[in-house]
Amino acid sequence: xxxxxxxxxxxxxxxxxxxxxxxxxxxxxxxxxxxxxxxxxxxxxxxxxxxxxxxxxxxxxxxxxxxxxxxxxxxxxxxxxxxxxxxxxxxxxxxxxxxxxxxxxxxxxxxxxxxxxxxxxxxxxxxxxxxxxxxxxxxxxxxxxxxxxxxxxxxxxxxxxxxxxxxxxxxxxxxxxxxxxxxxxxxxxxxxxxxxxxxxxxxxxxxxxxxxxxxxx
Amino acid sequence: xxxxxxxxxxxxxxxxxxxxxxxxxxxxxxxxxxxxxxxxxxxxxxxxxxxxxxxxxxxxxxxxxxxxxxxxxxxxxxxxxxxxxxxxxxxxxxxxxxxxxxxxxxxxxxxxxxxxxxxxxxxxxxxxxxxxxxxxxxxxxxxxxxxxxxxxxxxxxxxxxxxxxxxxxxxxxxxxxxxxxxxxxxxxxxxxxxxxxxxxxxxxxxxxxxxxxxxxxxxxxxxx
Numbered sequence: 001x002x003x004x005x006x007x008x009x010x011x012x013x014x015x016x017x018x019x020x021x022x023x024x025x026x027x028x029x030x031x032x033x034x035x036x037x038x039x040x041x042x043x044x045x046x047x048x049x050x051x052x053x054x055x056x057x058x059x060x061x062x063x064x065x066x067x068x069x070x071x072x073x074x075x076x077x078x079x080x081x082x083x084x085x086x087x088x089x090x091x092x093x094x095x096x097x098x099x100x101x102x103x104x105x106x107x108x109x110x111x112x113x114x115x116x117x118x119x120x121x122x123x124x125x126x127x128x129x130x131x132x133x134x135x136x137x138x139x140x141x142x143x144x145x146x147x148x149x150x151x152x153x154x155x156x157x158x159x160x161x162x163x164x165x166x167x168x169x170x171x172x173x174x175x176x177x178x179x180x181x182x183x184x185x186x187x188x189x190x191x192x193x194x195x196x197x198x199x200x201x202x203x204x205x206x207x208x209x210x211x212x213x214x215x216x217x
Numbered sequence: 218x219x220x221x222x223x224x225x226x227x228x229x230x231x232x233x234x235x236x237x238x239x240x241x242x243x244x245x246x247x248x249x250x251x252x253x254x255x256x257x258x259x260x261x262x263x264x265x266x267x268x269x270x271x272x273x274x275x276x277x278x279x280x281x282x283x284x285x286x287x288x289x290x291x292x293x294x295x296x297x298x299x300x301x302x303x304x305x306x307x308x309x310x311x312x313x314x315x316x317x318x319x320x321x322x323x324x325x326x327x328x329x330x331x332x333x334x335x336x337x338x339x340x341x342x343x344x345x346x347x348x349x350x351x352x353x354x355x356x357x358x359x360x361x362x363x364x365x366x367x368x369x370x371x372x373x374x375x376x377x378x379x380x381x382x383x384x385x386x387x388x389x390x391x392x393x394x395x396x397x398x399x400x401x402x403x404x405x406x407x408x409x410x411x412x413x414x415x416x417x418x419x420x421x422x423x424x425x426x427x428x429x430x431x432x433x434x435x436x437x438x439x440x441x
Contacts, residue, residue: 057226177412
């Protein structure tokens with residue numbers, strides 16, 4: 001399956017009664033998902049993106065509440081557009097292992113961690129920079145997971161959902177691409193041949209840029 | 218208008234991703250708008266399909282959408298239901314005139330272009346070279362490309378038929394794939410449009426799944 005390169009994911013409180021309106025998951029379980037992120041700081045072109053997604057069609061990111069019930073007090077984890085979160089990952093919390101509560105039915109949420117390319121705030125990005133970032137993805141996988149990265153064929157660009165974002169690939173010719181309603185589009189290497197030294201020109205800054213895999217799963 | 222009285226998850230029942238153009242349309246719409254759903258895939262022309270489709274679909278065809286007790290068959294009806302229930306109307310373009318035209322071109326796709334469908338069946342894995350288009354199919358192609366040029370001229374901004382992605386684009390996405398796989402020559406405006414459709418992450422996901430499907434149907438694979 002062609003998908004953004006995924007580091008890890010978990011369904012929150014999967015094995016439980018789906019009718020319950022609130023669910024809890026042990027903090028240590030989520031920390032385990034976050035563990036690959038701990039070593040990503042040494043790669044200057046990479047950043048980890050943590051997201052929460054609901055499988056319920058009515059539920060928007062803004063509807064989701066996440067609270068860590070630590071002994072020191074409740075810690076609310078804001079859920080941004082596109083479900084992006086910045087989950088606090090500390091040894092103290094890992095040792096305490098408090099319950100993490102959401103306001104969604106058990107088993108309906110997934111916590112996902114992706115490796116992303118830094119520099120998503122720039123409006124013009126030479127494709128060479130993208131390739132350099134994708135090289136670091138391979139190195140990161142080899143170091144952190146002891147595995148070869150999935151075969152990467154390009155990038156998946158994420159803009160804020162619902163914004164009419166566009167991307168022009170400027171090479172020998174220009175190709176205009178438009179994000180889908182969820183704010184995503186994919187640029188594969190065959191669309192940006194290195195020989196043309198293409199530049200990606202964004203109509204607005206993306207939220208994040210993920211490596212995109214051609215590998216079939 | 219909304220119908221959010223139920224927490225039931227959506228289930229979309231589809232056929233083979235390699236061959237089922239009608240399945241692609243609502244699937245693509247829901248994926249592009251981020252509407253979550255469970256997918257049930259029934260392999261076409263197998264005993265499993267015959268058994269499964271009797272269970273899921275009153276018409277005996279796919280796609281069909283289930284939500285609790287509600288069953289919606291037909292790709293356009295599913296798209297309309299999703300638009301009303303989950304998209305707050307964003308499935309169609311802004312403006313009454315644009316919406317009217319978008320519905321017209323979608324309906325034309327829904328009920329027309331039979332020759333194109335018969336002679337150039339959707340087959341995502343195929344790469345046909347030197348494919349000979351019959352005069353009747355050529356007329357369908359010319360009509361479709363004219364629709365695209367007129368819609369793009371009307372839309373102005375954006376890259377899709379009506380600017381932003383809409384149900385009309387989902388309806389024509391299988392045609393984009395046909396033009397690509399049968400190497401149909403098209404003009405610059407149409408090429409820009411197909412570029413944007415082919416860059417949709419959801420469409421790439423569909424194509425990868427089609428590539429990975431093991432089942433082959435000789436009557437479609439024999440074309441070209």
